[in-house]
Amino acid sequence: MTESNQLLFFFSALGAFNGFLLSLYFAINAKKKIFTNYFLSLLLLVLSIRIIKSVFFYFNPHLSNIFIQVGLSACVLIGPFLFLYLKSYRKDEKPNWTKHVIPYLTVITFLGIFYPYVEHREVWSRWIVKAIYCQWLLYIIFSLKYLQPIIQKFKEKESLKKIDVWLLSVYLGVTSIWLAYTTAPYTSYIVGALSFTFILYLIVLLLIFRNSTESTFFQEKEKYKNKEMDAETLNLIDQKLSIIVKKELFLNPNFSLEEAAKELKVAKHILSQYVNEILGKSFSNLIKEYRIEKAKKLLETEKNYTIESLGYDSGFNSKSTFFTAFKKITGLTPAEYQKSRSR
CATH class of the missing domain: 1.20.1070 (Rhopdopsin 7-helix transmembrane proteins)
Structure with a gap:
């Protein structure tokens, strides 16, 4: 050989x-x-x-x-x-x-x-x-x-x-x-x-x-140990989050944590900590909830929406993503939800 x-x-x-x-x-x-x-x-x-x-x-x-x-x-x-x-x-x-x-x-x-x-x-x-x-x-x-x-x-x-x-x-x-x-x-x-x-x-x-406990490779988000937020910061971010809803910034399919922090004039890690620890959810799930609330309003006021157009008008970038999120959050499909509201 x-x-x-x-x-x-x-x-x-x-x-x-x-x-x-x-x-x-x-x-x-x-x-x-x-x-x-x-x-x-x-x-x-x-x-x-x-x-x-x-x-x-x-x-x-x-x-x-x-x-x-x-x-x-x-x-x-x-x-x-x-x-x-x-x-x-x-x-x-x-x-x-x-x-x-x-x-x-x-x-x-x-x-x-x-x-x-x-x-x-x-x-x-x-x-x-x-x-x-x-x-x-x-x-x-x-x-x-x-x-x-x-x-x-x-x-x-x-x-x-x-x-x-x-x-x-x-x-x-x-x-x-x-x-x-x-x-x-x-x-x-x-x-x-x-x-x-x-x-x-x-x-x-x-x-x-x-x-490995030392490596940061593929590590999940850091748990904000020893970084408790004071009451003033909590109230400030709580007020600022409403800006996302009022301006309907979530309708942008590519709306990210970075963009939210920039818009609200809040440090990215502070906003992330607030959403994760105080609200108990990820930023992406928070935005999904805002979008589903928008979709529910559209279903209650509009009768001729298709699922695809409803998803896009609520800020989702695909029909499947919208349908899955709606079902997960409300427990109903968009059609079932609309039917339940019309009774």
Whole structure:
């Protein structure tokens, strides 16, 4: 093996080896009755099995067919474990892992026994592997549902929490590995393994920063310790906030905390502290409430508004954002609210 091939083998195998170690770490640190870490551990495990198979097959094409079959079979669980991991963060949904794992394990075991790779290599290459990658892609698409709150924050220019960045990184990492393998025929078979190593180390860095108490990387907003506001300041800001409503500054879809502070002639951090601590909400949620109040008035006085135009005239930049905010704040859809007021 040449020196360049040795380096290639080292870096491609390094990701798989560390993936196994991380899998073990998350499994050990998984809390009782909470499956989140277990799903992450199993996701890293099946990814590592798939990667290590790629590495050894690339450098040893005469690798045992049983080893190849195990590596390919592991792919069938990558998508489900990604889906279950992201879903486990939803408080309103309990991940039913059996229906996403047992059927695939049963099918792939059946195929392995009755259609082993060693005897049906062409069937595996032409049909089974393609089916596995399609299933992996479908779960990537299904998993996107659980990233919608994060995507919504992007649209509304809200700051992301550390856990948001973490989940997004895991999702994009798995998606990138799928893309690397599906495009391997046009690039190189080893690209998937190398991409896993690269992505794994990026995620490890995020994990380190996420758990660091000293780092400010992806830190959430500072809790204003030892910075209590005096009564005079509280009254002043309370009076000034009414200016936003009187001038209807919230009708600007891009109205931000910076613009509000400038308009009210208040320091940005003071305004932020007031909204967070005194009102108990984020600035973006406060503005949403102002916009919903405007929308409610329009619904009560106007009969021919469409939901889309109503949202825009209330300061929202999209129909979906308006509809979601209205339902969340009032508990009703705009149509239901209008109907209830007309009785």
